[in-house]
Each structure stands twice: as structure tokens, then as C-alpha cells.
Amino acid sequence: MSTPVNDFIDSYISSGASRFHMPGHKGACKLGIEQRDITEISGADYLYDAQGIIGQSEQQMSRAFGSAKTLFSTEGSSQCIKTMLGIMRLTSEKQRLSVLAPRNVHKAFIDACILLDMDIVWLYPETPGESICCCDITPKQIKQALDGNKDIDCCYVTSPDYIGNIADIKSISQICKAEGVPLLVDNAHGAYLGSLNENIHPIALGADICCDSAHKTLPCLTGGALVHISKQAPKEFLDRAKTVMSMFGSTSPSYLILQSLDICSDMLASGEFRQKLSQTVCALDKCKQRLAALGWKLCGDEQLKLSVRASECGYSGDELANGLRKLGIEPEYSDSEYVVLMAGIYNTRNDFDRLVSAFEKIPVKQALRREIVPLCQTKSVMSVRQAAFSRYRTVSVDDALGKICAMTVTACQPSVPVAVSGEVISQQIIKILKRYSIFEINVVY
Ligand SMILES: Cc1ncc(COP(=O)(O)O)c(C=O)c1O
Known part of the structure; x- marks a missing residue:
């Protein structure tokens, strides 16, 4: 267990060296974190050619996730998603690739397809969903789509989605394997899934590549993210990954974010994160039980999310979110239907008590009558x-x-x-x- 990036920066600070290098703040404290914010000085390694301290920390992270290779990103899953599709593009003989995807993708996926000139074959749920965030696709639908279109080069699934629904990655990966099509998973919301009692991280369930926003569910600074390449993926995926990622990133990656990823890597490797996570999941589960007993309609599968179907409790999601805000609770997300709250290992007992007491103060009412506007099949006439x-x-x-x-x-x-x-x-x-x-x-x- 180690934190090589942090150790290097500690020793650099204590060396007292005069900083004749970037960044321009020279370590002078205005925010309080400048001393730790360095650039690629001697010994600090290079993110996109990580053979030193960053490489060591990435390897520790890779072992924790059971991947063949894990890459750090300081620019979120937005960069990682482009990297995943870029790997497909750079390892294919074809000039134009086709990707099969349930419709509830993040914007970064579309940006990647624009930049890499990839065609998209959309999948829509059999029963139209009520939110653009959700797309309940069955493994059978994936199989039918792959059987019906031999031009598809890879399958891309967003799971968990923003509301907290988790797709059947294990079955989907078996289908993709049988069809010889790589499975890419946007696991931005699920970096913690491998640290639950049952490991349900996409890499453990058979995905070839996946990305995690470390900053969403691990104790990581905003921007910290990971690309994992599985042990079963072709070797050329590993060889190309860093080069592709560098195409979508700044040549000045944030060392603050790298230090934060380094700490997460240590917490995962030492088991500290797993132990704290189990306490958090338990505390959130108790909140969920209490809320359900009060009549709140909860949804989603995720153990770190509390998603409320507000419209079934008499409020628009935005109204309920405002009510919670007035009681000192800041949710992650709301729309006309839902309110989503995300817990993390540093939420305190007081936070959870406050959460329950806020919901106790808001009365559950009769379900709203609302028009459901599902997204139906769309027609594309240009790439x-x-x-x-x-x-x-x-x-x-x-x-x-x-x-x-x-x-x-x-x-x-x-x-x-x-x-x-x-x-x-x-x-x-x-x-x-x-x-x-x-x-x-x-x-x-
Ligand atoms: C499903 C999903 N994928 C990808 C992203 C992008 O992640 P990041 O903010 O780490 O770039 C988000 C962001 O909210 C997301 O919800």
C-alpha cells in the first residue's frame, strides 16, 4: 500500500527548492493548496507516459480493480469516454465504425462520435421510459441488434444511469463475447461497485473497457477518473490507450487531482475504502427503509444513491429538491419526476439523521397526474x-x-x-x- 505521488510531493515541499517552473503561483498559499500543485518537474513522471510515480499508483489501482491496465484521468469520464471510443477507432482497420448504444448516453459519448466520425445505432427500451436518463434495455435486445446488424463494431452501455438503475452487464458481456464485439461501459457513477460485498464492477462482470468517475463516488477531487482495460481485452487496447487519452487531454494535467487519485488508490488497495463503504451503505439503507415506511416512493438499484420518484409523492422533483434544500439538504439532481441524492464514505451520522428528519417534515401527498413523454425512435439523415x-x-x-x-x-x-x-x-x-x-x-x- 503506498502513495508514491503524494510521497514525492511531500519530499519536494520539504526540500525547500526555489520554484523556477510552472505553475505561476510558485506555491504561495492563497487557496491553501498551491504548495502541492506542481507540474512535470524531474521525478514527477508524465501522465501520458507514466513510468514512474504515476505509473506505480496506476498499477496499484489496477490491482484493486483486477484490470489488465488502469489509466488515471484528470479530466473526468468525459475524457475517458472519448478514450474508450478512440481505442476502438485506433485498433480497427475500418475507416468508419458503428457503435450500438442504448439512448441514455452522456454528452461525451456524442462528442466522441463526432470527433472520431463514428456511426451510432440506438437502442430504445421495449416499454418506453419516462425519463431520458433511463433506458431499460434487455440483453435479448442487444443480441437481436447484434444479430441483425453485422456492421456493428462495439457495444456501449451506460450503467449505472443518473437515476441509479444498473444494467445486466454480466449477461450483456456474455452476448458481446459470443458475437465477438467489445463491450464498453460508461460506469461513471459506479467506481465503488467493486468494493461492495458482491463485486458488481463492470470489469468483474466481463466488460472489455470501462470508465469510472472517481470523483463521483470515491473520495476524490473533481476531475479524477479512471479507464480500466480488462485482462480479456486485446493487447493492442493496452498499447494504444495512453496515446489515445493524450489526444483528448491537456498537456498540463492537474497534480492535485493526481494526488487525490493516488490517495484513492491507496484506500482501495488497503481495504480502508471497502470498510468505510460498507458502513455508508448500511446507513443509507436504514434511511431508505425509514423513508419507504413514511410512504416515499424510492427507485433505482444503486447502494450509494437515494432516488425518489417525487411525482408519485405529490411533488415535481424540482419542488421536492427545493423543500429539501430549505431543510439543509442539497441533492445531486432533480427534474420533473425525480430527486437523486448521493451518499459517500465521508457523509456523517448527522448527515443521515438530517436527511431522514427532512423527509419526515415534508408530507407525502397524492401522486401527481402528469403526461409521460417517452423518447421514441428517432430518424437520422446525416452522420x-x-x-x-x-x-x-x-x-x-x-x-x-x-x-x-x-x-x-x-x-x-x-x-x-x-x-x-x-x-x-x-x-x-x-x-x-x-x-x-x-x-x-x-x-x-
Ligand atoms: C453517466 C455519465 N457519464 C459520464 C459523465 C461525465 O463524467 P465527468 O463529469 O467525470 O466528466 C457523467 C457526468 O455526470 C455521467 O452522468
Whole structure:
């Protein structure tokens, strides 16, 4: 168990060296963290050619996740998602690749497809869902899609989703393996899944590559993220990974974030995170039981999320979130249907008590009557890249019917696309755009 990056920085600080290198703050404390914020000085290694302290910390992390290789990112899963698809692109003989994906992807996936000129084959749930965040796909649907389209080069699944639903990665990975198609998982919300009593991290369940936002569920600074490549993945994935990641990142990665990832790596390797996580999961589970007894309708599968179907309890998600805010609870996310709260290992007993007492103060009411606007099959007439880079004009969504979406439109949070570049804007898309308070859209000239 070790923290090589932090140890190096400790010894650099105590050496008292005069800093004639970047960053310009020279370690002078305004924020209080500047001393630890360094650049690639001698001995500090290079993130994109990590053979020293960063490499050692990555290897420790890789062992904790049981991967063949784990790469640190200081620019979130947004960078890691581009890296995962970039690996597909750089290891294929084909000029254009096709990726199969349930529709509830994060914006970074679309950006990657635009940049790498990849085609997307969308999957929609058999029973239309009520939120763009959710896309309940069965392994059978994945099989049918792969059987029906031999041009698909990889399968990409977002799990857990923002609401806390977890896909059946084990079955999906078996299908992908049988079809000879790599499985990529956006596990941004699930870095902790390998530290539960039952290891349900995508790498353990058969994914070939996956990304985790360490900052979402591990005690890591914002921006810290991981790409894991599994032991069963082709060796060329390992060889290309760093080069691809560097294409999507700054040449000045944050050493503060690297130190934070280094600490997480140590906490995972030593078992400290696992032990604290089990206490947190237990505390949150007790809260869930109490809330359910009060009549609150909970949803989702995740053990670190508390997701409330607010509309079934008489509130819009945003109204309930405001009510909680007034009682000192700041949720992660809300929309017209849901409120999502995320717990972490440093939430205190007092936090959990406050959470329960806030819900006790808000009365559960009769379910709201609301119109469900599921996202139905969309029609694409241009590639995402072609449409995203087309000349465009901005129109009111009311005037957008039948026009072609230029730059993909996502609701600000959760950054899931409503209209994707190249799609014909339908009445349904217009309704969903309005639901997310989006009133203008860029359309191809
Ligand atoms: C499902 C999903 N994937 C990817 C991302 C991007 O992660 P990051 O913020 O680490 O770049 C997010 C961000 O919220 C997300 O919800």
C-alpha cells in the first residue's frame, strides 16, 4: 500500500527548492493548496507516459480493480469516454465504425462520435421510459441488434444511469463475447461497485473497457477518473490507450487531482475504502427503509444513491429538491419526476439523521397526474459528424419540426441528449426539449 505521488510531493515541499517552473503561483498559499500543485518537474513522471510515480499508483489501482491496465484521468469520464471510443477507432482497420448504444448516453459519448466520425445505432427500451436518463434495455435486445446488424463494431452501455438503475452487464458481456464485439461501459457513477460485498464492477462482470468517475463516488477531487482495460481485452487496447487519452487531454494535467487519485488508490488497495463503504451503505439503507415506511416512493438499484420518484409523492422533483434544500439538504439532481441524492464514505451520522428528519417534515401527498413523454425512435439523415460541423441557424423549437439537428442538444444536467446531430426533429423531441426548458435549437442550414 503506498502513495508514491503524494510521497514525492511531500519530499519536494520539504526540500525547500526555489520554484523556477510552472505553475505561476510558485506555491504561495492563497487557496491553501498551491504548495502541492506542481507540474512535470524531474521525478514527477508524465501522465501520458507514466513510468514512474504515476505509473506505480496506476498499477496499484489496477490491482484493486483486477484490470489488465488502469489509466488515471484528470479530466473526468468525459475524457475517458472519448478514450474508450478512440481505442476502438485506433485498433480497427475500418475507416468508419458503428457503435450500438442504448439512448441514455452522456454528452461525451456524442462528442466522441463526432470527433472520431463514428456511426451510432440506438437502442430504445421495449416499454418506453419516462425519463431520458433511463433506458431499460434487455440483453435479448442487444443480441437481436447484434444479430441483425453485422456492421456493428462495439457495444456501449451506460450503467449505472443518473437515476441509479444498473444494467445486466454480466449477461450483456456474455452476448458481446459470443458475437465477438467489445463491450464498453460508461460506469461513471459506479467506481465503488467493486468494493461492495458482491463485486458488481463492470470489469468483474466481463466488460472489455470501462470508465469510472472517481470523483463521483470515491473520495476524490473533481476531475479524477479512471479507464480500466480488462485482462480479456486485446493487447493492442493496452498499447494504444495512453496515446489515445493524450489526444483528448491537456498537456498540463492537474497534480492535485493526481494526488487525490493516488490517495484513492491507496484506500482501495488497503481495504480502508471497502470498510468505510460498507458502513455508508448500511446507513443509507436504514434511511431508505425509514423513508419507504413514511410512504416515499424510492427507485433505482444503486447502494450509494437515494432516488425518489417525487411525482408519485405529490411533488415535481424540482419542488421536492427545493423543500429539501430549505431543510439543509442539497441533492445531486432533480427534474420533473425525480430527486437523486448521493451518499459517500465521508457523509456523517448527522448527515443521515438530517436527511431522514427532512423527509419526515415534508408530507407525502397524492401522486401527481402528469403526461409521460417517452423518447421514441428517432430518424437520422446525416452522420453526427457531418451534422455537428454543418453551417447552422438557431430557431425556436416551435419552428424546428422536420428540420435537422446540427449540434446535439442535451439538458444541462444530466447531459443526456434530447436531439442528436443529424436527427430529424420530431413533435416528440420538441415536447421533451420544452420539458427541459430548452426553447431554441441549432438546425442545419
Ligand atoms: C453517466 C455519465 N457519464 C459520464 C459523465 C461525465 O463524467 P465527468 O463529469 O467525470 O466528466 C457523467 C457526468 O455526470 C455521467 O452522468
